[in-house]
Amino acid sequence: MNGRLVFALVAGFSGLFAADADAVPDHYDYPFDNPYVATVVNTPPDQRAEFKLPDTIDEGGIEPFAERVTPDVFWYADELRYLTAIQDRPAPLVFVISGTGSNHKTPTAIALASTLYAGGAHVVTLPSPTQMNFIVAASTHSRPGYTDDDVDDLLRVMTMIRDDLVEDGTRIDGYGVTGYSMGAFHAAMVGERDSRDHVFDFDRVVLVNAPVSLYESAMRLDRMLLEGIPGGMAHFDRFYEEFTRRLANIYAADEGLDFTGDFLYRIYEKIDGDVSDQQLKALIGLSFRLIGSNLAFTSDVMNHAGYVVSPDLELGVTSRLDKYFKVLGRLSFSDYVEELFFPLFEADHPGIARQRAIERSSLRSIEDYMRNNANVFLLHNRDDIILGEGDIPWFESVFGGRATIFPNGGHMGNVYHHAFIATFASQFGGENGR
């Protein structure tokens, strides 16, 4: 009860109630109307909400498959890591699922978690099912991409963590789930499954910059690299080297290896805004390609699939990996889907057609759930680059007053903006919950 009260206070303080969630707040002044700039540059420091790191924040680890032998090359990923921030009183527990290829402690996951914690909730942050640690430690088939399997894996992990927390004395009086980018897709899918299975009975499901179709968004991001890279893909390695060189030029050891937020903002400032859309697209496409390389390599090794690593080879702690990295840089998303994902998928599920897997990688497959459940909310940007034509109108028709669509922000560019965060907090408060 207490937690919900604080939620309501946060909502009230920012002048927003769930009933008005479709209205973009008046004080929304995010400056970048070019969605590629917004995506790369993110939120200018003076427009950011204040985030206070929860004082109870802690890192936990579980092994959903205790009998699994982790390959030596992934020795450090043998248990699934997650963050918790627990209140000292009864409160709702909210899970935050990270975006494509991202771990449980990205700046975005921590910002959302801090906001929820400040609103009175217990919070757990989880890596994406497409992230290396998840694939190694928590994925049944270690080849993410088939939604039903990924939801199974997520719910297994969420249940284990919840049980651990309860055992440790955490008092939970409700549940919520949220995620950003691909994590929003997973939050929706988890919410839909749970609406039938009733393990958690989520009071709130909030989707932040969700893709409609994972498959189409991935193809879109992949094209950005192909179209944007100077001289074509034969120059991939040079392009990558120049990108890291630019990072290194402003890199300071005290900042850690985090290529998001301020970091890109400062690169952008250094190049003085004199950068073409094509360059920005290439940059976005490159980061997607690097994430894809991590995913493909991990899946390949875990399954001995022989995609870029010989199926007979057991890579160890001291094995050289750079050649795999170089090969993967040149392989497209459709190469991965056709040559690695689908063969593995078909071996696991011989009775399920490829078309079915693609359909299930779209939120359109759970349209009824999102349309008919008043506790599912959406935050989005009208110019999000991962969406296609017709996606925003579809979201608006499905969510109605439960969608807040900001006029700009690109993909996740405005996520730290005070108005965006205030809306996020309000979607977890309001009267429609429970």
Added chain:
Amino acid sequence: MRSVLPKLALATLLLSGCAGTPDRPLTPARHVIDEIERPDDGFPSDIYDPFEGFNRGSYTFNAKFDEYVFLPVVYGYRAVMPDVLEDRVHDFFSNLSEIPTFVNSLLQLNFDHAGRAAHRFLVNSTVGLLGFVDIATLTGTEQEREDFGQTLGVWGLGEGPYIVLPILGPSNLRDATGLAVTAVATAAAVPPDVSDTTAYEATAYGLRPIDTRNNVAFRYYSSSSPFEYELVRLLYTQKRQFDILR
């Protein structure tokens, strides 16, 4: 592809550069490095790393040392020290680092950086209460760091092979030499009746590394990439090249 010969040939190519030699030829992967055209002057992202096996072992050791020894000590330090005192300690060590920066700036004939280091050291050691408060930065004189590895680089010495030093982390032959020379020079410069005291040893080999680690946000295996070693190697090398040009 049913014939054994191309498999053998591919497997041999695949194996070149691998640490161990298995008993039988490996089934080639679907995509191998040879399908990529190698630029005449090598891949731009390649770093000379002939001791990669050792280096990767060292990287792994450092990650474990960090998790089980270094970070717990740093977190303990953070827990007992008020933030204000942490900052004072950091400023104090930062002020001491002006001395090697001054010397190396002179060796590089970089009088701007030398002057800046001297100015900062004088201001911070006096007005800044023996260096515990970084007044110089507050009054607009930003810190530059120069070390002996950079000095060697400025005078044209190549970086040599990449080396991951146990505990100390990414380096290369030139920078590691620089570190060793600096350590010897420091030992010679500090009078024995100071350097032999427990207080000096606790400060130099205890508090200082703790302060350094406390101010480095890097965490091993937090990049979500199985290619973190390659990424760190590339970024370290590029960063040093940039520092030398500056």
